[in-house]
Amino acid sequence: MVSHFKKVALGGGCFWCTEAIFKMLKGIISVKSGFAGGNTDNPSYEEVSTGKTNHAEVVYLEYDSDQISFQDILTVFFSSHDPTSLNRQGNDIGTQYRSIILYETNDQKKEAKEFIKQINSYNPNGAPVVTEVNFLDKFFEAKLFHQNYYKKNTNDPYCQVIINPKLKHIQKNFIKLLK
Secondary structure, rough: OOOOOOEEEEEEOOHHHHHHHHOOOOEEEEEEEEEOOOOOOOOOOOOOOOOOOOOOOEEEEEEOOOOOOOOHHHHHHEEEEOOOOOEEOOEEEEEEEEEEEEEOHHHHHHHHHHHHHHHHHOOOOOOOOOOOOEEEEOOOOOOOOOOOOHOOOOOHHHHHHHHHHHHHHHHOOOOHHHH
16 A cells, blocks of 8 residues: 655755745645765754765655645745755755755656756756756754744744745745635
8 A cells, every 4th residue: 555645855945944844835744954975864954064074954855745745845946946056055064954855756856856857947047957866765854943944933033034035935826825
């Protein structure tokens, strides 16, 4: 029997932003902020921030594919950050902020690569998508302080200036996907 519960890790800059975005969507069962894609076991936020662990800040999503398709997840993901910016999202600079998809199934890998190919074909003279597509080997959950950061710190200046505009963009453009 094929389960309709799937998992994927996505990195599109600061995980506080990405977490807040995906928590708004129907079919998303859980969202955990953490680190993946690197070569250090159980890295701390401080270690990842040095850029020496090769980990990216990511969110680990569990989703119900009967309620939200991987295609919809990719659409929201690619519209919520700049996938053509190498190792940077806004003022967040370093490999830990790179655009990355860490898949668990070959179907996810195929869909992600095809999605990127389509984006690049629609914009042949623009900057190419630099999003990495790799197998998710290990995910390391960030400390409790980083989980649900936006919800716990809505009035924080970072949330107001950086996260709120992203959330408004998603709310405006993806009404049918919202909880």
